[in-house]
Amino acid sequence: MGKLDGRVVIVTGAARGQGEQEARLFAAEGARVVLGDVLDDAGEALAKELGEDRAAYVHLDVTRETDWTAAVARAKERFGRIDGLVNNAGILRFNELVSTPLEEFQAIIQVNQIGCFLGIRTVAPEIEAAGGGTIVNTSSYTGVTGMAGVGAYAATKHAVLGLTRVAAVELAGKNIRVNAVCPGAIDTPMSNPEGVDPAATAELYRSLVPLGRIGKPEEVAALALFLTSEDSAYITGQPFVIDGGWLAGVKLF
Numbered sequence: 001m002g003k004l005d006g007r008v009v010i011v012t013g014a015a016r017g018q019g020e021q022e023a024r025l026f027a028a029e030g031a032r033v034v035l036g037d038v039l040d041d042a043g044e045a046l047a048k049e050l051g052e053d054r055a056a057y058v059h060l061d062v063t064r065e066t067d068w069t070a071a072v073a074r075a076k077e078r079f080g081r082i083d084g085l086v087n088n089a090g091i092l093r094f095n096e097l098v099s100t101p102l103e104e105f106q107a108i109i110q111v112n113q114i115g116c117f118l119g120i121r122t123v124a125p126e127i128e129a130a131g132g133g134t135i136v137n138t139s140s141y142t143g144v145t146g147m148a149g150v151g152a153y154a155a156t157k158h159a160v161l162g163l164t165r166v167a168a169v170e171l172a173g174k175n176i177r178v179n180a181v182c183p184g185a186i187d188t189p190m191s192n193p194e195g196v197d198p199a200a201t202a203e204l205y206r207s208l209v210p211l212g213r214i215g216k217p218e219e220v221a222a223l224a225l226f227l228t229s230e231d232s233a234y235i236t237g238q239p240f241v242i243d244g245g246w247l248a249g250v251k252l253f
């Protein structure tokens with residue numbers, strides 16, 4: 001018995017990183033998964049690997065209403081219903097606030113914040129029609145505290161928590177639970193931009209993070225599974241920090 005037997009879940013940004021691991025784990029736990037991304041080759045390949053009966057890939061740019069409508073139609077056509085959503089797609093850009101071009105700030109809002117809003121708005125009625133289910137939004141460590149150099153990103157991740165709380169209150173009566181994951185530093189392409197020395201990164205996290213290492217995308221997937229499954233049946237509207245203790249305090253030694 002899988003923890004998600006019979007469930008149909010859309011995962012955005014599912015072609016790589018945390019979304020990929022969420023899709024893999026959810027499929028292994030019995031769900032049928034609709035993988036949405038803009039990286040079509042990687043997304044198609046993953047869906048193929050997971051198997052036609054388990055997974056379908058759809059081109060889903062989360063900033064586009066028409067893509068959301070098409071993704072819902074494809075999910076229902078393939079698997080009959082939708083009762084779960086993981087809003088995982090996101091982008092990160094580094095800039096100090098005083099140097100951030102307006103276009104960059106707006107582009108980050110479009111994907112991280114409006115993408116999440118459109119996902120909730122489009123998919124929640126489908127989950128309601130299926131009798132209820134879950135939404136997991138992807139915030140961040142920077143959704144609950146500040147960090148230099150990621151002002152636009154942090155603003156959107158704070159906003160995701162606002163969306164999560166309001167959606168949880170509005171959708172509770174429809175039997176839809178809405179929670180958020182707030183990862184610290186997780187080992188994905190996002191946190192390993194080209195040109196950054198992996199040894200220096202490992203040393204940084206060894207000194208910054210109480211547990212002494214960067215997190216694994218599989219660990220975030222396990223939290224998303226908990227929040228999507230019945231194990232979290234009495235939890236809604238909450239942010240869940242998964243950061244190796246980073247937020248707990250300053251590591252002096």
Ligand SMILES: NC(=O)c1ccc[n+]([C@@H]2O[C@H](COP(=O)([O-])OP(=O)(O)OC[C@H]3O[C@@H](n4cnc5c(N)ncnc54)[C@H](O)[C@@H]3O)[C@@H](O)[C@H]2O)c1
Pocket residue numbers: 012013014015016017018019036037038039060061062063088089090091092111115138139140141182183184185186187188189190191
């Ligand atoms: N890696 C970290 O340290 C970290 C920490 C905290 C939060 N997060 C959040 O976790 C989520 C997953 O990030 P990741 O680390 O796996 O990064 P990643 O860059 O490896 O994966 C992000 C995925 O989102 C997709 N994506 C980007 N724009 C999109 C769009 N407009 N529509 C659809 N898909 C789009 C990308 O193609 C990619 O597959 C993001 O929301 C990110 O902000 C990551």
